Amino acid sequence: MRSRWIRTTLAGLMAVAVVGLSGCGNDSTDTPSPPSAGGSSAAVTGNVTVFAAASLTESFTEIGKDFEAANPGTKVIFNFAGSSALATQINQGAPADVFASAAPKNMATVTDAGNGTGTATTFVKNQLVIAVAKGNPKGIKGLSDLTKPGLKVALCAEQVPCGAAAKKAIDAAKVKITPVTLEQDVKGALSKVKLGEVDASLVYRTDAKAATADVDAVEFPESAQAINDYPIIVLKKAPNAAGAQAFVDYVLSDKATSLLTEAGFQAP
Amino acid sequence: MPIALLLPATLGLLFLILPLAGLVIRAPWSTLPQRLTEPGVLTALRLSLQCATLATLLCLVLGVPLAWLLARVQFTGRRFVRALVTVPLVLPPVVGGVALLLVFGRNGLVGSWLDDTFGFTLPFTTTGVVVAEAFVAMPFLIIAVEGALRGADTRYEEAAATLGAGRWTTFTHVTLPLVAPGIAAGAVLCWARALGEFGATITFAGNYPGTTQTMPLAVYLALENDLDAAIVLSLILLVVSVAILAALRDRWIGST
Numbered sequence: 001m002r003s004r005w006i007r008t009t010l011a012g013l014m015a016v017a018v019v020g021l022s023g024c025g026n027d028s029t030d031t032p033s034p035p036s037a038g039g040s041s042a043a044v045t046g047n048v049t050v051f052a053a054a055s056l057t058e059s060f061t062e063i064g065k066d067f068e069a070a071n072p073g074t075k076v077i078f079n080f081a082g083s084s085a086l087a088t089q090i091n092q093g094a095p096a097d098v099f100a101s102a103a104p105k106n107m108a109t110v111t112d113a114g115n116g117t118g119t120a121t122t123f124v125k126n127q128l129v130i131a132v133a134k135g136n137p138k139g140i141k142g143l144s145d146l147t148k149p150g151l152k153v154a155l156c157a158e159q160v161p162c163g164a165a166a167k168k169a170i171d172a173a174k175v176k177i178t179p180v181t182l183e184q185d186v187k188g189a190l191s192k193v194k195l196g197e198v199d200a201s202l203v204y205r206t207d208a209k210a211a212t213a214d215v216d217a218v219e220f221p222e223s224a225q226a227i228n229d230y231p232i233i234v235l236k237k238a239p240n241a242a243g244a245q246a247f248v249d250y251v252l253s254d255k256a257t258s259l260l261t262e263a264g265f266q267a268p
Numbered sequence: 269m270p271i272a273l274l275l276p277a278t279l280g281l282l283f284l285i286l287p288l289a290g291l292v293i294r295a296p297w298s299t300l301p302q303r304l305t306e307p308g309v310l311t312a313l314r315l316s317l318q319c320a321t322l323a324t325l326l327c328l329v330l331g332v333p334l335a336w337l338l339a340r341v342q343f344t345g346r347r348f349v350r351a352l353v354t355v356p357l358v359l360p361p362v363v364g365g366v367a368l369l370l371v372f373g374r375n376g377l378v379g380s381w382l383d384d385t386f387g388f389t390l391p392f393t394t395t396g397v398v399v400a401e402a403f404v405a406m407p408f409l410i411i412a413v414e415g416a417l418r419g420a421d422t423r424y425e426e427a428a429a430t431l432g433a434g435r436w437t438t439f440t441h442v443t444l445p446l447v448a449p450g451i452a453a454g455a456v457l458c459w460a461r462a463l464g465e466f467g468a469t470i471t472f473a474g475n476y477p478g479t480t481q482t483m484p485l486a487v488y489l490a491l492e493n494d495l496d497a498a499i500v501l502s503l504i505l506l507v508v509s510v511a512i513l514a515a516l517r518d519r520w521i522g523s524t
Contacts, residue, residue: 084492157475159492180392181474184488188470196375197391
């Protein structure tokens with residue numbers, strides 16, 4: 001009785017393991033079907049797995065839907081996270097087709113490890129703004145206003161792209177800002193403003209734009225010194241190389257670019 | 269020993285220690301000494317130990333009486349309160365941090381009163397770290413102490429009462445010594461959980477070196493661009509906490 005129970009359980013576990021493994025392997029056997037006559041230039045099918053920076057969440061989700069509509073039979077699977085986490089995952093062998101990074105540095109992590117194909121293409125740029133509470137109650141007009149005593153400021157930590165950009169812009173403005181917190185990502189810095197815990201934070205224009213219900217964005221000239229390039233690349237071990245290339249081409253198309261600029265990005 | 273127990277036990281042990289072995293194998297041993305002496309590392313370590321200890325003390329002061337209440341006093345809705353106590357266990361710590369902000373934040377229910385009355389705000393302060401850690405870690409203490417109390421023989425307390433001891437005297441002289449091992453175990457769990465706390469801390473207290481940047485926060489940020497540094501920081505936290513727990517175990521519970 002007991003041994004039968006164990007056997008059944010083991011069989012179940014094996015089944016799970018097999019299903020799991022085949023699930024993982026599926027992508028690699030998903031070779032793109034040959035281009036069908038009369039289809040668009042490069043008809044592709046199957047899953048396209050895209051690892052993209054967290055700041056691309058809203059716009060890439062849209063672009064993914066458009067891409068699927070333009071290429072019937074394809075499915076875009078996104079993994080949105082911080083660029084550095086994504087770069088680590090890719091270098092550790094995650095089965096991704098495309099990598100879209102929020103900073104060239106994290107792209108370099110992947111290409112230096114030999115995991116990219118060709119050179120990465122910059123598809124958009126992003127710039128910092130000062131996010132303040134709706135209606136700007138503290139009357140913040142520029143970076144120098146952030147040095148006022150009693151004013152609470154959140155910045156991103158220098159280790160993450162938005163923090164590196166903030167440091168560049170602050171250095172360019174030659175001001176000394178003492179933040180109360182160094183957030184681990186741009187969404188963290190933004191949420192501190194949303195919740196009213198800080199009076200201002202430096203975030204990307206796109207993030208401020210996505211949160212217009214809660215925050216106002218104050219543009220400042222020094223942000224031009226800290227423009228962030230977003231590179232995209234087809235990965236070397238892409239299980240669906242043709243699909244990956246088609247997706248990258250689509251992101252670089254006019255249609256996708258206009259969608260991205262609408263979200264607050266700048267064309268490269 | 270039955271193989272049906274030995275096999276899963278071995279697998280369980282491997283599952284728990286293999287990631288640790290991974291850290292040890294991958295650690296950059298050659299540069300370890302110079303990384304250890306970096307000033308930021310010691311600051312974060314000291315802050316971690318301080319905050320976890322203070323959080324544990326706070327949990328002891330508030331949690332032991334609460335555990336006693338749950339174990340010894342019959343009142344309507346006790347089961348519901350018992351379920352409420354475990355909320356921080358199920359809540360993702362980041363959500364716990366947001367919840368704390370909504371109450372103790374600058375615009376929070378209690379926080380705005382604190383700010384108006386005393387000009388004091390919890391977020392972005394070391395006290396804020398202690399509060400976040402205590403919130404997340406307290407259930408571990410309460411559950412351990414409540415379990416010990418419910419397992420303890422109430423006849424000792426009854427005997428003390430018949431001999432004329434008041435409820436307070438009974439509690440301090442009979443009940444507490446009786447469940448001391450349970451309290452110690454709960455405090456250790458509580459301290460360990462507070463030491464590793466990340467989500468609620470970074471959400472509620474933020475991250476600033478020397479004020480609110482504890483070791484887990486430093487590890488997370490180091491992971492962004494320096495895997496080796498992150499591994500070193502993790503190992504330090506691990507070694508120090510295991511050493512402290514081992515030392516305390518010998519002192520409190522006696523080496524077994």
